[in-house]
Amino acid sequence: MNQLGSVGLIAGMAFAVFGIVAGGVGGWLRSPRMLKSAERAALAFFVMITLAVVALEYLILTDDFHNAYVAGHSNRALPTYYKVAVLWAGQEGSLLFWTWLLAVYGGLAVLLNRAKNQQLMPYVIAVLMSTAAFFAAITFFAANPFAELYMTTAGGAEPFTAFDGKGLNPLLQYHSMVIHPPMLYLGYVGFVVPFAFAMAALITKQLGDNWIRITRRWTMVPWMFLGAGVLLGGRWAYSVLGWGGYWGWDPVENASLLPWLSGTAFLHSVMIQEKRGMLKVWNIVLVITTFFLCIFGTFLTRSGIVSSVHAFAQSGIGPFFAVYLGVVTFFSVSLLFMRLEFLKSENKLDSMVSRESGFLFNNWVLLAAVFAVLWGTLFPVISETVVGETVTVGAPYFNKVAIPIGLLLLLLTGVGPLFAWRKTSFQSLKRNFTVPLAIAVVVGAILAAAGVRHFYAWVSLFLATFVGVCTLQEFYKGARTRQRTGGENFFQAIYNLTMMNTRRYGGYVVHLGIVMLFVGFAGQAFQAQVKGLMLEGDELRVKDYVLRAQKISTADNPNYSSMELTLDITKNGKSLGTLTPDRRFFKASEQPTSHVAIRSGFTEDLYTVLAGQDQETGKAVVEVFVNPLVRWVWIGGFVMVFGTLLALVPSRAERQMAEIRQEQKVASVVAHAK
Amino acid sequence: MLLATAIGRSQEPAPTVASVGNKVMCTCGCVAILNQCPHQGCSTHDEIQAAIQKLIVEGKSEPEILEALTARYGKKILAAPPTTGFHLTAWVLPGVGLIFGLVVVVLIVRRLRHSAEASSVRSEQVDPKVMAAMEEEMKTSGLGTRD
Numbered sequence: 001m002n003q004l005g006s007v008g009l010i011a012g013m014a015f016a017v018f019g020i021v022a023g024g025v026g027g028w029l030r031s032p033r034m035l036k037s038a039e040r041a042a043l044a045f046f047v048m049i050t051l052a053v054v055a056l057e058y059l060i061l062t063d064d065f066h067n068a069y070v071a072g073h074s075n076r077a078l079p080t081y082y083k084v085a086v087l088w089a090g091q092e093g094s095l096l097f098w099t100w101l102l103a104v105y106g107g108l109a110v111l112l113n114r115a116k117n118q119q120l121m122p123y124v125i126a127v128l129m130s131t132a133a134f135f136a137a138i139t140f141f142a143a144n145p146f147a148e149l150y151m152t153t154a155g156g157a158e159p160f161t162a163f164d165g166k167g168l169n170p171l172l173q174y175h176s177m178v179i180h181p182p183m184l185y186l187g188y189v190g191f192v193v194p195f196a197f198a199m200a201a202l203i204t205k206q207l208g209d210n211w212i213r214i215t216r217r218w219t220m221v222p223w224m225f226l227g228a229g230v231l232l233g234g235r236w237a238y239s240v241l242g243w244g245g246y247w248g249w250d251p252v253e254n255a256s257l258l259p260w261l262s263g264t265a266f267l268h269s270v271m272i273q274e275k276r277g278m279l280k281v282w283n284i285v286l287v288i289t290t291f292f293l294c295i296f297g298t299f300l301t302r303s304g305i306v307s308s309v310h311a312f313a314q315s316g317i318g319p320f321f322a323v324y325l326g327v328v329t330f331f332s333v334s335l336l337f338m339r340l341e342f343l344k345s346e347n348k349l350d351s352m353v354s355r356e357s358g359f360l361f362n363n364w365v366l367l368a369a370v371f372a373v374l375w376g377t378l379f380p381v382i383s384e385t386v387v388g389e390t391v392t393v394g395a396p397y398f399n400k401v402a403i404p405i406g407l408l409l410l411l412l413t414g415v416g417p418l419f420a421w422r423k424t425s426f427q428s429l430k431r432n433f434t435v436p437l438a439i440a441v442v443v444g445a446i447l448a449a450a451g452v453r454h455f456y457a458w459v460s461l462f463l464a465t466f467v468g469v470c471t472l473q474e475f476y477k478g479a480r481t482r483q484r485t486g487g488e489n490f491f492q493a494i495y496n497l498t499m500m501n502t503r504r505y506g507g508y509v510v511h512l513g514i515v516m517l518f519v520g521f522a523g524q525a526f527q528a529q530v531k532g533l534m535l536e537g538d539e540l541r542v543k544d545y546v547l548r549a550q551k552i553s554t555a556d557n558p559n560y561s562s563m564e565l566t567l568d569i570t571k572n573g574k575s576l577g578t579l580t581p582d583r584r585f586f587k588a589s590e591q592p593t594s595h596v597a598i599r600s601g602f603t604e605d606l607y608t609v610l611a612g613q614d615q616e617t618g619k620a621v622v623e624v625f626v627n628p629l630v631r632w633v634w635i636g637g638f639v640m641v642f643g644t645l646l647a648l649v650p651s652r653a654e655r656q657m658a659e660i661r662q663e664q665k666v667a668s669v670v671a672h673a674k
Numbered sequence: 675m676l677l678a679t680a681i682g683r684s685q686e687p688a689p690t691v692a693s694v695g696n697k698v699m700c701t702c703g704c705v706a707i708l709n710q711c712p713h714q715g716c717s718t719h720d721e722i723q724a725a726i727q728k729l730i731v732e733g734k735s736e737p738e739i740l741e742a743l744t745a746r747y748g749k750k751i752l753a754a755p756p757t758t759g760f761h762l763t764a765w766v767l768p769g770v771g772l773i774f775g776l777v778v779v780v781l782i783v784r785r786l787r788h789s790a791e792a793s794s795v796r797s798e799q800v801d802p803k804v805m806a807a808m809e810e811e812m813k814t815s816g817l818g819t820r821d
Contacts, residue, residue, distance in 0.1 A: 243710035250705065278786065349786035357783050364779045371775075372768035379755060379764045387760045392699050394707055394753035401768045529692075594712075 001055045002067055005146040008052030009096075009136055012103070015044040016133035023126030027119075027203070035118065038125040039110045045132055046107040053100045056093060056145050060086045065162040069093055069145040075167035075588040077558035082173055088181045089168055091302060091317075092145035097182075098298070099135040101189040106132060109193050109218070117214060123200035124193075131192050134324050142317045167588025170560070174240050174595075180232040184256055187226025188294045191259060193218040194266075195291035195332075198284055202335045207280060207342045212270045215287075217648055219270075223263045224644040230256050231637040242594040242609040244529060244625035246633065249398040251306040254377045255297035258370055262290045265366040268359050275421060276356060277346030281336070282363070284343065288332045293370070295325055305381055351423040358416035365412060369405045376401065403456050407463060410518050413511050414467030417474065436473060440466035457525035460518050468515045471508050499652050506647025513643055516636030523604070523629025531611075533619035534565070543626050545606055546570045550578065552620055560584040565610045565620050569599065581610040581622075604628040689736040694726045697736075698743055698751050707753050722747075 019041030026034025056069070060083050065071040073090045074083055088094040106128040113121050139145070151160035171177070194215035201211035233253060234246035247253065266286040272279045300306055303318030336343075349356055376393045383391050418424075418432040444462040452458050479493035488496060498505040530542040534549040541547075551566040564582040568575070579597035586593070592612070599606040607625040614621055650658070692709060700711035702718035711719045725746070729739045743751050755761040 241710070241712055243706075243712070245710070248706065248710065345786065348788065349783055351787070352783055356786075360779050360783060364775045368768070368772040368775050371771040375767055375771075376764065383755070383761065383764075389761075390748070390750045391755045391761060391764075392750050392753055393755055393764065394699060396697055396707075397754035397764065400754075401765075405768075405772065 001058050001064065002146045002148055005052045005055030005059075006140070006144075008048045008050075008055060009140045009144075009146070012045050012048035012052065012099075013133055013136045013140065015041045015048060016129045016136055019045060019129035020126050020133060023122045023124075023129060027122030027126065027200075030119075032118070035122050035125075038122055038129075039114070042106045042110045042125050042129060045129065045136075046103040049096075049100045049103040049136065052096060052146075053087065056096060057084065057087055060084075063165070065165050066149055066159060067145075068147045068149050071149060071162045071165045073165065073168055075165040077588065078168055078173075079559070081178065082168055085172065085178045085181075086168055088185070089172055090145075092139070092143040092147075094181065094185075095135065095139040095143050095302075095317075096145050098185055098189060099132065099139055101185050102128070102132050102135060102192060105190055105193055109196070113214075117210075119204050119206060120197060120200040120211065120214075123203045124196045127196035127199045128192060131196075138317055138320055142320060165588065167559075167586060170584065170586040170589060170591045170593040171240060173586070173593075174236060176232050176236045176239065180229055180236055183225050183229030183232055185229075187222045187224075187229050187256075188259065188298060190218070190222025190225060191263065191287075191291050191294045193222075194287050198287045199332060199335065202284065202332075202339045205339060205342050207339065209274050209277065212273050212283065216270065219263065219267055219287075220644055220648055223260065223267060224641055226256065226260045226263065227644075228637065228641055230260060231634070235634060238630070239596055239598070240593060242596050242611065242623070244527065244607055244609075244623070244627060245524070246630070249376075249395045251377045252297075252301050254373050254398075255293075255300045258374060259290050259293035259297060261366050261370045261373070262286060262293055265363045265370075266290055268362050272356050272359050278349070278356065279360075280343040280345065281340065284336050286363075288329075288336070289370075291332075292325065292329060295321065295328065299325065300377070306377065353419060353424045353429070355416070355419045355421045355424075358412065358419045362409075362412050362416055365405060365409045369402070369409065372401050372405060373398065406518075406521075407456070407459055410460070410463045410467055410514070413514055414463070414470035417508065417511070418470055432470070432473070436466050436469035439469050454525040457522045460522040464515045464518045464522070468512065471511050471515070474508055475505070498646070499649075501653070502649045502651040503647050506643050506645075506649070509643030509646055510640050511643075513636045513638075513640030516632045516639055518636075520629050520631070520633030520636060523627065523632070526628045528626040529623070531621070531623045533614050533617060534622050535619050538619075540622060540624055542624050544571050545624075545626065547579075547608065547622075547624060549620065549622075558587070560586045563610065563613065563620070565622065567597075567608060567622075569606065576606075579606070579608050581608045583610045583612060600631050602631055605630045689730055689734070689739055691723055691726050691730065694730075694736060694739055695723065697740065697753050698722065698726075699753050701747060701751060722751075 019038050022034050022038035022041055025031070026038050056067075058064075059067045059070050060074050061080070063070070063074065063076050069090060069092050070086070073093070074086045078086070086093065088097045106125075109124065109128065110121075113124075117124075149160040149162060150157040152158075197211045197215045197218070201207055230253075233256070237248065238244075238246035266283065269279055269283055269286055273283050299318065299321035303321060305318065351357070376397055379393045380391055383389055414436065415433075418429075420428060440462050443465040444458065447458055447461055452461070475494055475497070478497045479490055482488050482493035482497055483490060486493070486496075528543050530540055532538075532540045534540065536549050536552055539546055539548045546569075548568040548570075549565060550568045551564075553564050553566070555562045555564065562582050562584045564580055567579045567581075569577060569579055576599060579599055581597040582595050584593050584595065585591075594609050594611060597608045605625075605627040607627055609623040609625075611621040611623050613619070695709040696707055698708050700706055700708045700713075700716065700719045700722065702711065702713060702716050704711050704713055704716070706712060708719060708722055713719065722743070725743065726739060729742055734742065740752065744756075749756060755764040757765055
């Protein structure tokens with residue numbers, strides 16, 4: 001099976017190279033036959049890499065410890081669902097997984113564009129296959145998951161099979177951690193497709209909004225996955241790491257946030273090109289930047305140039321990624337400069353107070369955030385290079401720098417959509433913003449009266465109210481108009497309004513999700529924490545909660561041994577049941593982890609951690625946090641995903657246009673036959 | 675995520691082990707802030723915490739405590755770059771980038787507005803009856819005129 005996997009990788013590389021050549025030549029010669037060959041090469045690449053993935057999963061699931069990767073990341077006692085996740089647990093397997101997802105996206109791009117976009121597709125395939133070839137080559141030559149174990153003996157190197165493996169990193173043995181990497185990779189990898197279409201558009205000089213329209217959904221899907229992946233990582237940190245928070249500004253976390261930010265800028269900016277034929281150069285820059293940041297994020301995680309809890313073990317693949325990034329940047333920027341004359345704006349801006357300007361300012365803030373996070377993430381390396389001093393850039397830095405930018409972004413989220421295209425009158429501004437501002441001021445006053453003194457928390461909640469009302473107002477006004485003119489009931493009107501323009505109203509739902517995220521963030525200002533040593537019968541108090549240690553017990557299974565603490569919880573004298581945090585010691589890897597126990601509510605979470613056992617007294621070391629409003633972070637994430645899915649649904653207008661085009665096509669075929 | 679834990683850190687009146695522990699790193703290799711070191715029984719964490727406690731008992735202020743820790747462990751122990759020398763650029767450049775970006779956007783907007791008069795002439799050439807019919811259609815659908 002090792003050999004089969006290697007064959008899959010080698011054959012995949014060969015097909016990818018063939019796809020590059022067939023696509024490039026086919027596009028140059030405008031040959032339908034070469035295009036067909038390129039399509040088949042892309043599909044064959046998918047088949048071969050799937051073969052490699054199936055082979056590796058088979059080796060993992062059958063505990064084949066002759067394979068070095070399996071021996072290094074799995075073990076016999078590991079539950080099956082975690083064994084599946086071993087595929088992406090280590091450097092080699094995750095690179096193969098990355099390559100496979102690229103094959104999936106490439107295959108889908110080919111299948112969904114058969115007999116469409118014939119001029120673009122050869123070059124799209126060529127660009128996709130170049131990325132595919134790079135990743136397949138890196139996987140095979142520099143981080144091969146099919147390497148075998150050998151033992152040096154007197155007779156030379158002999159095949160060796162370990163009795164058991166080292167096991168999966170205990171920190172990864174958690175449900176949200178199982179799906180967090182696949183979500184992230186679906187995001188990272190997916191941005192290759194809009195990049196490929198952009199390059200194809202540049203090469204073929206088809207720089208109208210056709211490539212933008214084609215890639216809209218190809219951009220939204222990875223953007224959604226990347227955002228979900230980032231939040232899942234936060235959820236994992238919250239549930240497993242036991243420090244009471246969910247975002248630590250770790251370099252690898254930042255690396256996943258960067259393309260999401262630039263991708264958000266791109267998703268907004270393309271609307272200007274679609275509606276007004278403007279910012280064509282800027283959109284190309286944004287899609288190149290987003291793709292660059294995706295590969296850069298992968299590079300950061302694997303090169304070892306920054307210290308991170310997430311980073312894979314340092315390997316030699318960093319320089320290859322650096323070269324690839326250089327080549328991609330050189331190629332794409334050169335192409336852009338060569339095509340500048342075809343990227344002139346078709347219209348002019350009519351007013352500073354317009355939807356177009358709103359999107360520009362939105363882009364400004366998002367890219368300022370990208371710069372700030374990137375600068376902070378790379379600063380340790382820069383400092384060491386420039387002045388020879390190693391410094392750390394951690395959460396205190398990013399917290400100070402991110403606040404003003406984040407709040408600006410929140411403000412624009414509410415304000416931007418209410419500007420009209422081309423020009424917004426003062427009357428329109430007054431009409432749209434009076435009610436949201438009034439409600440926000442009332443809420444702000446109530447918060448201040450209730451004792452909210454933390455400045456940034458207050459501003460965050462004030463703006464969240466303002467933006468939330470601005471957004472809900474859009475649904476309300478549109479629905480009321482439909483009610484008046486069409487006689488629909490309110491909920492019917494909301495539904496039909498949304499289905500008429502899913503992109504717009506799906507976007508508004510995403511904005512509501514952002515508002516919820518910021519409400520959740522603001523709650524961190526009011527976190528309470530206590531730490532203590534407990535034996536059975538002891539109590540800890542935090543805010544209105546009393547936690548009594550009911551029972552301390554131990555357990556053992558082949559995978560880990562554990563210590564559990566059962567806590568009786570009461571709040572203001574009322575019983576709230578029990579929480580049972582535990583601490584596990586994983587036998588194969590000899591590592592401990594804490595599993596927190598959380599009582600979650602819409603207003604606050606009670607978060608308990610069994611941090612360990614005091615060596616001197618034998619007492620349980622317990623940490624308890626009260627985290628206000630945290631649940632709104634996760635709810636906000638779900639709402640954002642829902643909003644994106646809604647925006648992906650074709651609107652009624654789109655469906656009607658598609659039907660008309662189909663009827664015209666049929667009529668044309670019939671007329672031609674006659 | 676941009677505001678994650680940021681809002682949670684308000685001003686500290688007097689230094690505590692917890693407040694200083696949020697501003698320094700654990701040097702055991704966990705790459706985490708001292709208060710967030712995930713290693714139970716980490717001797718490095720305990721050593722740094724003990725050093726902080728000793729300095730608090732001696733009556734040192736927070737900046738003095740951070741200075742003492744830096745002298746002992748190097749600048750790497752600080753969870754944020756110092757605001758001196760080259761390291762000041764870590765703090766200054768994001769703000770500079772923000773302002774620079776704003777200037778660029780304003781310049782772009784002005785440049786794109788340059789021939790607004792030509793655009794308005796073109797739009798007047800649309801048949802007023804067609805425009806009125808389109809506006810009416812958009813109003814009754816509830817979509818308004820913003821999209």
